[in-house]
Amino acid sequence: MLGRMRAVTIPEHGGPEVLTLAEVPDPVPGPDEIRVRVAHSALNRADTLQRMGGYPDPVQREFEIPGLEYAGTVEAVGERVTAWSVGDRVMGIESGACYAELVVTHERQALPVPAGLDLADAAAVPEVFLTAWDALVVQGGLTSGRWALVHAGASGVGTAGIQIAKAIGARIAVTCSTGKMQACSTLGADIVLERSPHDWAGELSGLVPGGVDVVLDVIGGEEADRNLRSVRRQGTIVQVGLMGGGTTSVNLGLLLTKRIHWVGTTLRMRPLEQKIAVCQRFIAEVLPLFEAGALHPVIDSRFPLDRVADAHRHMEADANIGKILLDLTGN
Amino acid sequence: MLGRMRAVTIPEHGGPEVLTLAEVPDPVPGPDEIRVRVAHSALNRADTLQRMGGYPDPVQREFEIPGLEYAGTVEAVGERVTAWSVGDRVMGIESGACYAELVVTHERQALPVPAGLDLADAAAVPEVFLTAWDALVVQGGLTSGRWALVHAGASGVGTAGIQIAKAIGARIAVTCSTGKMQACSTLGADIVLERSPHDWAGELSGLVPGGVDVVLDVIGGEEADRNLRSVRRQGTIVQVGLMGGGTTSVNLGLLLTKRIHWVGTTLRMRPLEQKIAVCQRFIAEVLPLFEAGALHPVIDSRFPLDRVADAHRHMEADANIGKILLDLTGN
CATH class of the missing domain: 3.90.180.10 (Medium-chain alcohol dehydrogenases, catalytic domain)
Incomplete structure (x- = not known):
């Protein structure tokens, strides 16, 4: 049949x-x-x-x-x-x-x-634009004027995130490897940072005083603690992936005193x-x-x-x- | 003057x-x-x-x-x-x-x-009832029928949390030291668990299959990872204090796959x-x-x-x- x-x-x-x-x-x-x-x-x-x-x-x-x-x-x-x-x-x-x-x-x-x-x-x-938009806008509350930080800026989700942020009037910083920085700039990223182990969080803190409104992170691992440092008071970290590892040490004092929202998400589940x-x-x-x-x-x-x-x-x-x-x- | x-x-x-x-x-x-x-x-x-x-x-x-x-x-x-x-x-x-x-x-x-x-x-x-209610109901979304978990059940916030949960028709589990378990039961806690290092998370998983809807945690430290294990899919952990320490190792895989919301909060700030x-x-x-x-x-x-x-x-x-x-x- x-x-x-x-x-x-x-x-x-x-x-x-x-x-x-x-x-x-x-x-x-x-x-x-x-x-x-x-x-x-x-x-x-x-x-x-x-x-x-x-x-x-x-x-x-x-x-x-x-x-x-x-x-x-x-x-x-x-x-x-x-x-x-x-x-x-x-x-x-x-x-x-x-x-x-x-x-x-x-x-x-x-x-x-x-x-x-x-x-x-x-x-x-579908997958990358839905993921980036859901994480940044629906869960992270990104709006015009606000700052997003997206890791792996040249990835599928990263390239979607850059475009979405610019299309709604928001501002965006990304991290990526050295060879992909130009591509991220060309797509419209306002700030392009070299990824860890470079101290991108220290560099970002000088460029966006007070911190970013929302972080979209597909990496986890050692970026987790840097995300907590980089997000503003009452900002949101949306954890979309853990390509850099899932078990990690974090400073929850920042979560508490900055009243951060840390949200895990997948579309698939x-x-x-x-x-x-x-x-x-x-x-x-x-x-x-x-x-x-x-x-x-x-x-x-x-x-x-x-x-x-x-x-x-x-x-x-x-x-x-x-x-x-x-x-x-x-x- | x-x-x-x-x-x-x-x-x-x-x-x-x-x-x-x-x-x-x-x-x-x-x-x-x-x-x-x-x-x-x-x-x-x-x-x-x-x-x-x-x-x-x-x-x-x-x-x-x-x-x-x-x-x-x-x-x-x-x-x-x-x-x-x-x-x-x-x-x-x-x-x-x-x-x-x-x-x-x-x-x-x-x-x-x-x-x-x-x-x-x-x-x-004021402080403990506002804190417990804001954490459980406003930020955690606790409603009738749902399960809360509150650490330090005999503390000011704990005793307020037990009463609030029961008053709105919710169910509540608490952890506390051995000597305070009776007081928590008397206040109305549905489940009273001996605190860490006792494996309260393992005991709780047998009593509330699928996990609790919201965790109110004033401890942090080693409870952080147990909280991630104990909350249900799409549940919320509200971090109100870090009496047990702020820097800790956590399994972010659970945050991601269960799509957990982990929220830091203080009234004071x-x-x-x-x-x-x-x-x-x-x-x-x-x-x-x-x-x-x-x-x-x-x-x-x-x-x-x-x-x-x-x-x-x-x-x-x-x-x-x-x-x-x-x-x-x-x-």
């Missing part, structure tokens, strides 16, 4: 070489769901963690398929779906299974691809109703900024599906500026 | 013996302020820290006078004051200078003493408008619970002003259950 699609599976956990192209059963949409023929997916750090066995998909699936985002066209709709028709261009986030030719999603979790954005570029949007809520608000508040030309996906490179292991190696070499895409249109 | 009042001063920082009774100039109310003849003040941990030089009053004063709360009667009002008349019974929080016969405060920061509450007991209310806002909301939401008989100040002991050093020694011996009051009515 069921058709079969190509997907990247993880038969066992390990290095990039474990990623295996396979034929698996097509996913079947429920009555409120749509099925999308995926044009492109994109890599996220979570995918490499999942591949190594460290960050499992919260959804149990017959085959373990990585991939948190997609862009494509609606191929089938469930019987109660009203928002979409076959052929519509959509993009979105999932908890997994997007390195695949077909993705099934709730109709209210899918995002329309903004007019003027090529489908080949749209897969670079949220229940359906919370994902829908953030996606609907994103449609209203952020997608118009793409149509207005204020936001652009930053794309580092594209790999065909059968070179997915190379794509992972490229991400783990930490040399990318912006997103690494996976092309599913080839045969 | 100015009269002089008795107050406890800190001529130099150190042990309880540095506390010195002195005659200092009466404070003068501004146009929006009232002057209160203090009947009682009360001790807080912050006072002992301030005495040792570790937690300065954010307000610069001619004489360093400790004391964060008072109860008394209005003795004089500024020219624009409309809320109070001479003779009214008031209580309230200040950033310092309450170990004194006279206190000056903004008219909207003062709280009415609830009907039925003796002025001799009212000084045991807030600007005027924020203190007024929390006091006005407290008047509307909490003071009626005193008049209804659902909340009662828990008083450990009373010391006359000239025995203030003994009062500090008593607090530092960590043997009190509830508040230690300072009586300023004597001559």
Whole structure:
């Protein structure tokens, strides 16, 4: 009965070489769901963690398929779906299974691809722009005039964060490696700091007296204590990742006396109703900024599906500026 | 021109013996302020820290006078004051200078003493009930049905927290030393756990599967990591103190994957408008619970002003259950 699609599976956990192209059963949409023929997916750090066995998909699936985002066209709709028709261009986030030719999603979790954005570029949007906007604006309360600090400024989330901050009239400082500082400036960052072990916190304190309003941190580790030093009184630190390590020593005296809000967040672990809520608000508040030309996906490179292991190696070499895409249109 | 009042001063920082009774100039109310003849003040941990030089009053004063709360009667009002008349019974929080016969405060920061509450007991209310309610309800979002965890259950903040949780239909677990467990049960705590180094977090996880909704922590130190283990997904940890130490090692992986909110807070460091806002909301939401008989100040002991050093020694011996009051009515 069921058709079969190509997907990247993880038969066992390990290095990039474990990623295996396979034929698996097509996913079947429920009555409120749509099925999308995926044009492109994109890599996220979570995918490499999942591949190594460290960050499992919260959804149990017959085959373990990585991939948190997609862009494509609606191929089938469930019987109660009203928002979409076959052929519509959509993009979105999932908890997994997007390195695949077909993705099934709730109709209210899918995002329309903004007019003027090529489908080949749209897969670079959902995860990093949702993450950066949710962290900076929704959870961090970033507004015009206020200061954000974003680590890994040249990463997918970093490049999205710089653009979002500038588009809403906020100011932004970023940290990154020496070789990526020019790219961050070109994107519009007001202050570009060399990352640790350079004492960026000391440098920043001279440039933004009183501290920044919100920190978006994907690093953790030794940056945690520097974040506490760098945020202003009653500021917010949004912890989005822990690429630099999770167990660390911190000075809670700063948390207390500055009345800091330190918030952990992931999109992936949220229940359906919370994902829908953030996606609907994103449609209203952020997608118009793409149509207005204020936001652009930053794309580092594209790999065909059968070179997915190379794509992972490229991400783990930490040399990318912006997103690494996976092309599913080839045969 | 100015009269002089008795107050406890800190001529130099150190042990309880540095506390010195002195005659200092009466404070003068501004146009929006009232002057209160203090009947009682009360001790807080912050006072002992301030005495040792570790937690300065954010307000610069001619004489360093400790004391964060008072109860008394209005003795004089500024020219624009409309809320109070001479003779009214008031209580309230200040950033310092309450170990004194006279206190000056903004008219909207003062709280009415609830009907039925003796002025001799009212000084045991403001700091701990405001702190516990603000932490649990305002910042922690505690509601009926939800679970709170409060450390130092027999402390002033702990005894207030237990009563507030029960009064709003919430459930509460506390930690305390062995000798204070019965007192916490009597006040209404649903679960009473022996404090660290006992593995209270392991015990609690068996009793509240999924974790508690909000943690009120005055300890910090080694409890920080146990708090992260004990709070549910999307729960809140409100850090109110660091009696157990401020620099500590924590597992940020739990902050991230459980999407925890970790919030530092103090009443003392807030600007005027924020203190007024929390006091006005407290008047509307909490003071009626005193008049209804659902909340009662828990008083450990009373010391006359000239025995203030003994009062500090008593607090530092960590043997009190509830508040230690300072009586300023004597001559």
